[in-house]
Amino acid sequence: MSVPVTVLSGELGAGKTTLLSGLLESADRDVAVLVNDVGAVNVDADLVEARTDLATGEDVVALENGCICCSLGGELSRAVIQLWKEHEFDQLVVEASGVSEPEPIARQFVRGPAGGPYDLSGIVTVVDGRRFHDRFADADSDDVPAVQGPDDSGTRPLADLVLAQVEFCDLLVVNKCDLVSDAERERVVAVLETLQPRAEVVTTEHGVIDPAEILGVERFDLEAVTDAAGWKRAIEADERGDDHAHGEAGHDHCRDDNEHHDPHEHPDDLEDREHHDHDHPEHNEYNEHHDHTEPHEHHDHAHPPERYGITVDTYHRRRPLHPERFAAFLADLPDGLVRAKGLCWIAGRDKQAITMSYAGSETALEVTGRWIASFSEEHQETYRRGQPDLPWDEEWGDRETRLALIGRNVDLDVLKARLDECLLTDAELDDDWLEYENAAPTVMGETTVISIES
Numbered sequence: 001m002s003v004p005v006t007v008l009s010g011e012l013g014a015g016k017t018t019l020l021s022g023l024l025e026s027a028d029r030d031v032a033v034l035v036n037d038v039g040a041v042n043v044d045a046d047l048v049e050a051r052t053d054l055a056t057g058e059d060v061v062a063l064e065n066g067c068i069c070c071s072l073g074g075e076l077s078r079a080v081i082q083l084w085k086e087h088e089f090d091q092l093v094v095e096a097s098g099v100s101e102p103e104p105i106a107r108q109f110v111r112g113p114a115g116g117p118y119d120l121s122g123i124v125t126v127v128d129g130r131r132f133h134d135r136f137a138d139a140d141s142d143d144v145p146a147v148q149g150p151d152d153s154g155t156r157p158l159a160d161l162v163l164a165q166v167e168f169c170d171l172l173v174v175n176k177c178d179l180v181s182d183a184e185r186e187r188v189v190a191v192l193e194t195l196q197p198r199a200e201v202v203t204t205e206h207g208v209i210d211p212a213e214i215l216g217v218e219r220f221d222l223e224a225v226t227d228a229a230g231w232k233r234a235i236e237a238d239e240r241g242d243d244h245a246h247g248e249a250g251h252d253h254c255r256d257d258n259e260h261h262d263p264h265e266h267p268d269d270l271e272d273r274e275h276h277d278h279d280h281p282e283h284n285e286y287n288e289h290h291d292h293t294e295p296h297e298h299h300d301h302a303h304p305p306e307r308y309g310i311t312v313d314t315y316h317r318r319r320p321l322h323p324e325r326f327a328a329f330l331a332d333l334p335d336g337l338v339r340a341k342g343l344c345w346i347a348g349r350d351k352q353a354i355t356m357s358y359a360g361s362e363t364a365l366e367v368t369g370r371w372i373a374s375f376s377e378e379h380q381e382t383y384r385r386g387q388p389d390l391p392w393d394e395e396w397g398d399r400e401t402r403l404a405l406i407g408r409n410v411d412l413d414v415l416k417a418r419l420d421e422c423l424l425t426d427a428e429l430d431d432d433w434l435e436y437e438n439a440a441p442t443v444m445g446e447t448t449v450i451s452i453e454s
C-alpha cells in the first residue's frame with residue numbers, strides 16, 4: 001500500500017518547523033520527515049532531529065543540496081524512495097524550504113518516480129498571520145514589510161512566491177495568531193479565502209494543531225489545486241462570460257523558446273505542458289488542458305460578496321498596452337491591491353504572451369508562451385483545432401490582456417480606468433507600434449520585475 005505524503009510549505013519563518021515538531025510529538029503513527037532548507041546548515045533538520053530522538057520511530061532525512069525544486073528529478077525522489085526501502089513508517093511529511101514552490105514537489109509525487117511507493121494526500125501551507133496581515137490584508141498601512149530571505153530563482157519576487165504557496169495547497173494554516181488581533185485574524189482569513197477559495201483555513205498559535213487536521217488531509221487533486229487560485233477562477237469566469245459558454249482558464253499560448261518555433265517540427269510541444277521549471281512556475285497555467293470532468297466548485301467564488309472591503313474583478317481588452325505607460329502604471333499601484341495576475345499584450349512584443357503577476361510591492365512580467373496568432377495561418381489552424389474554445393478575435397486572434405484584480409479597500413474601477421489609459425490610442429494604433437521599445441521580456445522564462453516607487 002502506498003504511503004501517504006503531506007507536503008508542508010510556507011514562507012521562511014512562518015512556523016513550519018514549530019508545527020512539525022509538535023506534530024511529531026503528538027502523532028499517533030510513525031512519521032518520516034524529509035526536510036529541505038536552502039543553505040549549508042539544515043537548521044530545521046537539526047531541530048526536528050533533536051525532537052524526534054525523543055520520540056520513537058521517526059526518521060528524518062535532510063536534503064543537503066539546497067532547494068527541493070532544484071534537485072527535483074534526482075535527489076528528492078532518490079531520498080524518499082531510499083527512505084521507503086530502508087524504513088517502515090506510516091506517513092511521510094516533506095517540509096519544503098520557505099523559498100520552494102509546492103507545485104513541482106507535488107508533481108514529483110504524482111507523476112514522478114516517487115509516485116510509486118507514495119500517495120500525495122495533501123499540501124499544507126503555513127502562513128505567518130502577522131506578516132501576511134501587514135503585507136496583504138492591511139490596505140491602510142503605508143509600511144509594507146518586505147519579504148525576507150533568498151529567492152531561489154534569482155529574479156522572482158518573493159511576495160509572488162508566498163502567494164503561489166497560498167494558491168497551490170489544500171489546507172492553509174494561519175500561524176502566529178497570538179501576534180494579531182481578532183479583527184486582523186479575520187481579515188487575513190478573508191483575504192486568504194479570496195486568494196484560494198478551495199483550501200480549508202485553520203488558525204493556530206505556535207503551530208499547535210490536531211495532527212489529524214494535517215495528516216488527515218486527503219483531498220489532493222492535482223487538477224483541482226492547479227485551478228484553485230482565486231485569480232484564475234476570476235479569469236475563467238470572465239472567459240466564460242464573454243467569449244463562449246465553456247471557456248477554460250489557461251489556453252495554449254504556445255510555449256516557445258525561440259522565434260522559429262514550428263508546431264510540426266516539435267509535435268511534442270503540447271506534451272511539454274507537463275514540464276515544470278521552478279523558475280517559471282506558472283507557465284502551465286496557459287498550457288495545460290483541463291477536461292473539467294469534475295463538478296465545478298469554483299464559480300460562486302470568483303466574485304465573492306464583498307467582505308472586509310475585499311473585491312475581485314477582471315480586466316479584459318483586445319488592444320495592446322503601451323509599454324511605457326503600462327510600466328509607469330505598475331510602478332504606481334495602490335496599497336490596497338492584493339493580487340493581480342493574468343496575461344498581457346504589450347506593444348512591441350507581438351509574439352510574446354506575457355504573464356504579469358503582482359504581489360506585495362512588485363510585479364513580475366514573464367514570457368509564458370507565444371500568441372498563436374503570431375504563427376503562420378497553417379500552424380494557427382493546427383493549434384486552434386486542438387482548442388476549439390480558445391477565445392479568438394477576427395483581427396487580433398488570441399492576443400489580449402486579461403487580468404484578475406484582487407483588492408482590499410481599493411476602487412478597482414479606478415484601477416481599470418487607469419489601465420485603459422495604458423492602452424494604445426487610435427492614433428498610436430496607426431503608428432509603428434510593433435517596433436515600440438520596451439523593457440518587457442523577450443524570451444521564454446525571462447522575467448522583468450517592476451517595483452512600486454515610493
Ligand SMILES: Nc1nc2c(ncn2[C@@H]2O[C@H](COP(=O)(O)OP(=O)(O)OP(=O)(O)O)[C@@H](O)[C@H]2O)c(=O)[nH]1
Pocket residue numbers: 010011012013014015016017018019044097098175176177178179204205206207
Ligand atoms: N509568536 C509566535 N512565534 C512563533 C509562532 N510559531 C513559531 N514561532 C517562532 O517563529 C520562528 C520561526 O519558526 P519556525 O518554525 O522555525 O519557522 P519555519 O517556517 O520552519 O522557518 P524556515 O525554516 O526558516 O522556513 C521561531 O522563532 C518560532 O519559535 C507563533 O505562533 N507565535
